[in-house]
Amino acid sequence: MNFMLRRSLFRLIVLVAGFGLVVLSMAANAQDTTHRGRKYKSPPPTSRIEVTILRDATGKPVENASVVFHVVGDKGNMELKTNEDGKAVIDVLPTGSTVLLQVIAKGFQTYGNSYTIAKDQMAIEVKLKRPGEQYSIYKKPGESAGAGKSPDAGQSSDKDKPADANKDAASKDKSADAAKQPDAKPDATQPQPQ
Numbered sequence: 139m140n141f142m143l144r145r146s147l148f149r150l151i152v153l154v155a156g157f158g159l160v161v162l163s164m165a166a167n168a169q170d171t172t173h174r175g176r177k178y179k180s181p182p183p184t185s186r187i188e189v190t191i192l193r194d195a196t197g198k199p200v201e202n203a204s205v206v207f208h209v210v211g212d213k214g215n216m217e218l219k220t221n222e223d224g225k226a227v228i229d230v231l232p233t234g235s236t237v238l239l240q241v242i243a244k245g246f247q248t249y250g251n252s253y254t255i256a257k258d259q260m261a262i263e264v265k266l267k268r269p270g271e272q273y274s275i276y277k278k279p280g281e282s283a284g285a286g287k288s289p290d291a292g293q294s295s296d297k298d299k300p301a302d303a304n305k306d307a308a309s310k311d312k313s314a315d316a317a318k319q320p321d322a323k324p325d326a327t328q329p330q331p332q
Contacts, residue, residue, distance in 0.1 A: 199224025
């Protein structure tokens with residue numbers, strides 16, 4: 139009997155010790171939650187933005203245009219390509235943020251504008267224009283692209299004179315100018331020795 143009593147007592151001690159360890163570990167976990175790991179921070183609410191890219195002249199969609207989103211205050215950017223309908227959709231931009239939108243497409247002027255994402259869904263339509271005429275320092279203000287090529291209406295053109303007369307007139311003008319100015323520099327249209 140003594141043997142059975144010892145065996146029962148041993149089982150009881152092991153059971154109480156196991157129960158005590160479980161209670162202690164639960165109490166330690168309940169007190170130590172502020173010191174372990176980071177607290178979960180939910181991400182900010184996001185908005186769904188649909189950008190449609192169209193040609194300005196025809197209103198047809200522009201396929202494969204680069205739509206670049208720069209969120210103000212964040213580093214980097216997000217770039218999407220338009221589909222065959224000229225649409226690009228993004229749904230990770232934080233609501234309430236300011237976004238710089240840039241659209242780049244081959245054969246069109248680059249578009250850029252800033253938008254404030256105020257709603258949870260927005261639709262933006264962009265009409266791309268063809269490139270304009272480039273600035274030239276050789277054209278006078280108000281002169282069109284072909285205006286410098288035709289002679290003035292009140293003056294005679296060099297086409298009316300014979301070819302030899304044009305050469306003689308040009309050489310006479312150069313020699314007369316050189317005679318008037320003894321320290322004159324060589325003509326810029328002639329090649330210079332180096």
